Amino acid sequence: MAAIELRDVYKEYQRDSQRIPVLSGLTLSVAEGDYVALMGPSGSGKTTLLNLVGGIDQPSRGQVMVHGTDIAQLDGRALAQWRSRNIGFIFQLYNLIPVLNALQNVELPLLLHRMSGAERKKRAQTALELVGLSDRTGHFPRQLSGGQEQRVAIARALVSDPAVLLADEPTGDLDRKSAEEILQLLERLNREFKKTIVMVTHDPHAAERAHRTVQLDKGVLS
Amino acid sequence: MNFLSLVLVNLGRNKRRTILTLLSVTFALFLFCALGGVLDTLAESIKVGSETRLVTRNKISLVFPLPLAYRDRIAAVPGVKRVAVSNWFGGRDPSDPHNFYAQFGVDAANYMPAYASDVDIIEASAPQAEAPLPPDVDPKLAAFMEEQTACVVGETLFKRMKWHLGQTVKVDGTIYPGSWEFTIRAVYRAKNKAFGEENMLFHWKYLDQHGMGGRSMVGIYVLELSDPSRASDIAREVDAMFENSSAATRTETERAFQAGFVSMYGNVPFVLRVIGLAVVFAILLVAANTMAMAIRERTGEFGVLKTLGFTDGTIFRLVLTEAAVITLGGGALGALAAKLLIEGSHFNAMGFLPPMTVRWSTVGAGIAIAVLIGAVSGLIPAWQASRLRIVQALRPAE
Secondary structure (H helix, E strand, O other), rough: OEEEEEEEEEEEEEEEEEEEEEEEEEEEEOOOOOOEEEOOOOOOOHHHHHHHHHOOOOOOEEEEEEEOOOOHHOOOOHHHHHHHEEEEEHHHHHHOOOOOOOOOHHHHHHHHOOOHHHHHHHHHHHHHHHHHOOHHHHOOHOOOOOOHHHHHHHHHHHHOOOOOEEEEOOOOOOOHHHHHHHHHHHHHHHHHHHHHHEOOOOOOHHHOOOOOEEEEEEOOOO | OOOOHHHHHHHHHHHHHHHHHHHHHHHHHHHHHHHHHHHHHHHHHHHHHHOOOEEEOOOOOOOEEOOOOOOHHHOOOOOEEEEEEEEOOOOOOOOOOOOEEEEEOOOOHHHHOOOOEEEEEEEEEOOOOOOOOOOOOOHHHHHHOOOOOOOEEEEHHHOOOOOOOOEEEEEOOOOOEEEEEEEEEEEEEEOHHHOOOOOOOOOHHHHHHHHOOOOOOOEEEEEEEEHHHHHHHHHHHHHOOOOOOOOOOEEEEEEHHHHHHHOOOOOHHHHHHHHHHHHHHHHHOOOOOOOHHHHHHHHHHHHHHHOOOOOOHHHHHHHHOOOOOHHHHHHHHHHHHHHHHHHOOOOOOOOOOOOOOHHHHHHHHHHHHHHHHHHHHHHHHHHHHHHOOHHHHHHOOO
16 A cells, blocks of 8 residues: 555645646655655645645645545544644754754644653653754754754654655755755665655755655646 | 643743733733722721611711700610710821821710720720729720820721820811810720721810810711611601701611712712723733734744644644733732732722722632633634644745
8 A cells, every 4th residue: 555645636726816726637656665756846836745745735636645544534633633643744944943942842743642741751852862963952943053953853753653754845944964964864764764755855966865756847747 | 841831931932022911911900909999998888887876967968967965865765775976077187188097076985885896995095093984985995085185096097107105196177177186095906897997086075175166066976776676767766856956867777878978989989990991901902912913923833833733722722821821820910919919008098998908709800800801812813823724824924
């Protein structure tokens, strides 16, 4: 069974009276443990595709299956719960909560899980250790470099142990050295922890690290 | 970290704004409860009036006196145990005209026993000579009883003015002109708080001889009853006795008499309520604006939280709890401060009121209003935050 399967997916946005097609009959399958880079020009629908897989947006038509679950069939509450257990998001601008330190940021998704405070803390520390930031647990985002912030964001995405990681230009805001570290980390998560990764990128060098690259143009695979 | 610590961390992100909002709610609720305390105090002051005592005054108005000659005739009415005289003096402190306290000329031989259950004599001068006291008069009042210019003062007034026993106090008469001197011979403590401890009681005879030229007129009569169940019959009988005299009377229970005083405040209680509610409404707008600003600034963060799996309901609770912590915290602080500070300081609005009371029901109403402010100010931002679409929330601000 494929980890991710999109069947004849359409997505349109309504702007005033105008309908703007973003994805047009897209079909894509990502195997479990696969590492896919999504490339394409701006406005080609890469981020929209990622949002549909992550259940933060709904297709206009078609089916989005993740580990056998048709996520369009889930209501808001069930979808949120599903997301918290199955999907880890990594954003270009990290999107850490500035008033929480690294450990608290990583603990955040675990507030939704039934576990003790001590257990939450232990798991968050393990996740930070995994990304090489065990010595930065008490640091706030403003006290970290861009690369470190992104590693905290990756630890946050990992902490609930989701099977799928969705990364939206994870190296887009980083210098080459930090970007390389992040790409190595993603590779390791895929290789050692068998995470299925879909990464949107404009950077061919980043895309080379994936198992395969999918090109999107004007809402269709090219 | 848990849900509550997340709420507190969020409140701490702009400490100055949070503290100022909390203080504005604190101040508003303090004011609301203080104004409520004025109403409570007026309501309590009615309670000093016993249902078992009657007051007889001039039917036309309280400002017109009654002849002393009525006393014995009233005392002869069956069911009347004792008749005491009380006369408003209305003097001013010559050293500070704004320092108001009430003075009454009373016939102590009847007045003090009539109010024996309401006051305790806590300090008194020793008498110069052993003289028999009228029946039922506290023996501690012996020095007061034997001296015509003596007075008894309330403990709060005594302490506030830093007086001492035996001190001569000067009072400028307004209704009864001249400079009057009274010697403090005893201090009372009010067992019934509403009796007030800011009063000075002196001998009516002194007032009659030096202020009224011996005309023997009195302000009111206080009737202690041996059979309180006949209060309304006795009141009717007394008034009927003087119906066709030059000074017709109006007799009512002491409580009704005090209520009449409160009614003289007219619409003041209504105005106080309106002011209190206006302040609360203004603070509601401030709190709502603060919450709206706080939520707007965090639109992207709510998108992130939802991405992580926070449900609409969790986001709603998060924002509403933040609003509740500010308003409930500030409200409880303000309401309790009003109770503790006003009652603890025996505040009496410069003698305009008895020592103020803020009832627990007023504190409770204040806290309930704080909860309401929290709910109303947080409801719309919480709803908006919970309804945010993730894709829109994560979109960079334009």
